Structures are given as C-alpha cells and as structure tokens.
Amino acid sequence: MRSAPFTLLLSAFLCAIGCSDGGDGGAGGTGGQGATGGTGGATGGTTSTSTGGTDASTSATGSATGSTSASTGDATSSTGDATSSTSGTGGTGGGMAVRTPAASASTLREAGEKANPPILIGAAISGGGLNNGDYKRVAAAEHSYVTAENEMKWDALEPNPGQFSWGAADNIVNWARSNNMKVKGHTLVWHNQLPGWANSLSGATQVEQAIRRHIENVMGHFKDRIDTWDVVNEAVITNSDTGVGNPRMRPSVFFNALGERFIDLAFQIAREQDPNAKLYYNDYSIDALNDKADFVYEMIKGMVERGVPIDGVGFQMHIGPPNNEAGGADVAANLRRFADLGLEVLISEMDINRCSNQVTAEEQLEYYHDIVEACFVMPECTAITFWGINDGRSWLNSWSGALCNGQSSQSLLFNDQYQKKETYNKVMDALMGR
Numbered sequence: 095m096r097s098a099p100f101t102l103l104l105s106a107f108l109c110a111i112g113c114s115d116g117g118d119g120g121a122g123g124t125g126g127q128g129a130t131g132g133t134g135g136a137t138g139g140t141t142s143t144s145t146g147g148t149d150a151s152t153s154a155t156g157s158a159t160g161s162t163s164a165s166t167g168d169a170t171s172s173t174g175d176a177t178s179s180t181s182g183t184g185g186t187g188g189g190m191a192v193r194t195p196a197a198s199a200s201t202l203r204e205a206g207e208k209a210n211p212p213i214l215i216g217a218a219i220s221g222g223g224l225n226n227g228d229y230k231r232v233a234a235a236e237h238s239y240v241t242a243e244n245e246m247k248w249d250a251l252e253p254n255p256g257q258f259s260w261g262a263a264d265n266i267v268n269w270a271r272s273n274n275m276k277v278k279g280h281t282l283v284w285h286n287q288l289p290g291w292a293n294s295l296s297g298a299t300q301v302e303q304a305i306r307r308h309i310e311n312v313m314g315h316f317k318d319r320i321d322t323w324d325v326v327n328e329a330v331i332t333n334s335d336t337g338v339g340n341p342r343m344r345p346s347v348f349f350n351a352l353g354e355r356f357i358d359l360a361f362q363i364a365r366e367q368d369p370n371a372k373l374y375y376n377d378y379s380i381d382a383l384n385d386k387a388d389f390v391y392e393m394i395k396g397m398v399e400r401g402v403p404i405d406g407v408g409f410q411m412h413i414g415p416p417n418n419e420a421g422g423a424d425v426a427a428n429l430r431r432f433a434d435l436g437l438e439v440l441i442s443e444m445d446i447n448r449c450s451n452q453v454t455a456e457e458q459l460e461y462y463h464d465i466v467e468a469c470f471v472m473p474e475c476t477a478i479t480f481w482g483i484n485d486g487r488s489w490l491n492s493w494s495g496a497l498c499n500g501q502s503s504q505s506l507l508f509n510d511q512y513q514k515k516e517t518y519n520k521v522m523d524a525l526m527g528r
C-alpha cells in the first residue's frame with residue numbers, strides 16, 4: 095500500500111466514497127459482490143438483498159482524482175450537486191486537495207452528500223430508538239450512514255457457539271437501506287460484549303476457529319448489504335481511559351490466546367470474505383496526540399508495512415469523561431499522520447460529554463465545530479458518525495465513568511424533543527465551510 099503512487103491512492107480514496115468518470119451521475123451498482131453467505135451454518139434471518147441506491151456522484155474533483163469508475167452501489171453518494179471542484183490547493187499536508195463544501199444544504203446529510211468529494215454523516219442507531227417516530231424521522235433526514243449501537247456485537251449475533259441471531263441487526267440494516275443509508279458493521283472482534291461462551295475459550299486453535307466462524311458468518315450474512323466494517327475494536331489499553339500512561343495490548347480472550355497476531359488474522363479473514371469491503375480498526379481516546387494514539391499509530395503503520403489488508407482507522411471521538419479531550423488542531427495533526435499511511439480516517443462515534451462540567455458549554459461548541467472541520471477538510475476523512483441521536487438516549491448518561499450521576503450528558507446534537515441544539519449548528523457550520 096505504501097509503495098502505490100500517491101495519485102492512485104488518493105484516487106482510490108475519493109472513488110471509495112463516490113466518484114465517476116463523467117460526473118453526470120451513473121446508475122447505482124449493485125451493493126456488495128453478490129457472493130454467497132458465509133460457511134459454517136448460519137441460521138435464521140433473511141438475507142434480503144437489495145441493489146444499491148442511487149450512485150449519482152459529483153463530478154470528479156479537479157485534482158488528482160483520476161478517472162477510475164468505482165460505482166459501488168452505496169446508497170449515500172451525492173445526488174450530483176455541481177459544487178465547484180477542488181483545485182489542489184495543497185492546504186493540507188503533502189500538497190493534497192481539500193474537500194469543497196456544498197453551496198447550500200438544509201440537513202447535515204445533504205451537506206455531506208453535496209460536498210466534493212461527498213462525506214458520510216452517520217449516527218449510532220438503536221433498535222429501541224426505531225420504535226419512536228421522531229427518532230426515525232430525524233435519524234433518516236440528517237444522516238446517510240448507520241452504525242448499530244449494540245445489535246451487531248458478538249453477544250447479540252452469536253449468543254451460542256455457531257448459532258446466530260440476526261433479527262435485531264436485520265431490522266436496523268433493512269431500515270437503513272430503505273432510507274438510502276449506508277451501514278457500517280460494528281464490530282467483528284472486540285473484547286467487550288462477548289457472550290459467556292466466547293470468554294471461556296482457551297488455546298490458540300479454539301480462539302482462531304471461533305474468530306473465523308464469527309467473521310465468516312457475520313460478513314456472509316450481510317454481504318449484499320454492508321461493505322464497511324469495524325474489524326477490530328479497542329485492542330489497545332492505557333493506564334487511564336483518556337489514553338495516557340503505559341500504552342499496551344489489551345488482555346482479552348483473543349490476545350491471551352493468539353498474541354498481537356489476532357489483529358492481522360481478523361483482517362485477513364475479513365478480506366477473504368469480501369475482497370472489496372472497507373476494513374477498519376476502531377478505538378477510543380486516540381483522537382488527541384497522546385500515548386495511546388502514538389502506540390496505535392505504530393501498530394497500524396506496522397500492519398500497513400506487513401501488507402495486512404486494512405483500509406482505514408476510526409477515531410471514536412468520545413470527548414470528555416471517561417475519555418480524552420482534544421481540540422481541532424490536535425485532531426487535525428493526528429488524522430493527518432494516519433492518512434499519510436495511505437489510509438482512510440473516520441470520526442466513528444462522536445459525542446462530547448458535558449457532565450461534571452469537565453468540558454464547558456463553550457468548549458463543547460468549539461470542539462464540535464473544530465473537530466468536524468478537521469475531518470471535513472481532508473478528502474481522506476470519509477465519514478463523521480455521532481454516537482446517538484438525542485441527549486436522552488446517550489450511553490454516557492448511565493456510564494459510571496462519565497460522571498453524570500443520573501443527569502443528561504447533553505452530549506449530542508438534538509435535545510429530548512428532537513429539536514436541534516446549538517451543537518447541531520456548529521456541526522453544520524463546519525460542514526458548510528463556515
């Protein structure tokens with residue numbers, strides 16, 4: 095990956111989120127590769143297939159985007175707003191292009207779709223939320239990308255060894271696709287939210303077999319509907335959840351049995367399952383320039399150098415307790431060094447916790463604007479996902495380390511009545527180049 099010519103790499107990144115060779119909006123491709131489901135006897139669930147949504151992309155950017163046609167059928171490509179093309183201003187490192195904002199937009203989603211190149215605007219969606227009409231309306235109007243908050247984790251999908259339960263995840267995925275939203279699979283290999291049986295595995299053979307069966311079945315089941323995956327989540331730990339002190343590999347059933355190679359293994363299995371999927375590593379408190387971010391940078395650099403099939407890194411961007419605090423400049427520098435490895439970067443789980451006033455109201459607004467801007471200007475930053483829709487449903491409200499003590503974390507873009515907050519306006523400003 096590192097040896098590929100830079101222009102080809104940039105072209106590939108831009109095309110991955112929507113490009114065309116003519117700029118007049120080609121027909122949607124079919125989603126996924128149409129391969130058969132995974133091996134190992136997945137049970138239950140319908141594998142409803144659907145073709146991708148419209149893939150009318152913006153015209154190719156004026157700088158170094160090449161003419162490779164890469165219509166992937168993703169449901170979120172721009173509807174072809176003729177925003178001006180980038181001109182290779184070299185505003186970011188290495189003489190790179192910058193993303194151009196839409197001329198006008200009335201939702202976050204539209205601002206992302208009309209930017210050039212487009213950028214996905216995402217939200218964590220919960221099955222419970224989809225029972226609420228206001229939640230669904232705001233979620234679909236404002237976002238083009240969905241991450242299931244809990245429903246695609248190992249304990250939800252494989253509660254018993256080799257027995258899969260697809261219902262809750264299918265509901266979210268099918269709802270997303272019916273609203274022309276793309277889905278990121280979250281998450282294939284994670285130490286947390288494992289069923290008891292998985293935590294009891296021991297020995298390299300057992301653990302490797304379980305990883306393989308899980309990835310093959312899950313990616314196989316969603317093959318025609320999901321082509322971006324968090325393959326490994328949160329494999330690194332520090333003394334503090336803020337990313338400071340003695341960064342190291344996290345003990346887990348996976349690491350304990352296989353050592354660090356469980357990460358390469360998971361990516362290799364995922365690549366075997368889908369040669370065209372985007373495969374990501376995802377972690378928290380790597381948003382700032384801190385011990386954990388440095389350690390993860392070296393880890394990812396090593397993977398790229400070894401030829402491990404990784405396409406990008408998700409920076410969760412949980413700002414405030416229990417995680418790190420980071421300003422826009424710090425985030426920009428950090429994203430840049432990962433992108434310079436030839437990878438996509440994503441803001442994958444953003445929220446900013448106000449509990450205990452550790453982040454003040456003013457700081458929250460500033461961080462929302464500046465961090466979103468740091469990603470938005472980089473063409474290699476392909477998505478910004480917020481971890482929830484409205485404050486009342488935030489995971490932070492009930493997470494002890496978040497210091498909320500039963501209060502609302504006030505961490506998101508919409509209040510409990512689903513009205514836009516000032517945080518929403520700051521995000522919109524950043525997406526519109528203001």
Ligand code: G3I
Nearest residue numbers: 218243244280286287327328378410412443481488489493
């Ligand atoms: O499903 C059970 C339910 O049966 C039980 O009655 C109830 C009682 O507490 O718990 C329910 O499980 C909860 C689950 O969310 C589903 O609601 C767990 O207790 C709770 O711990 C779990 O929290 C989730 C957390 O991941 C677990 O680590 C949060 O909702 C979810 O937002 C959070 O998401 C993670 C990302 O996946 C990875 N990055 C960090 C992020 C925030 O922690």
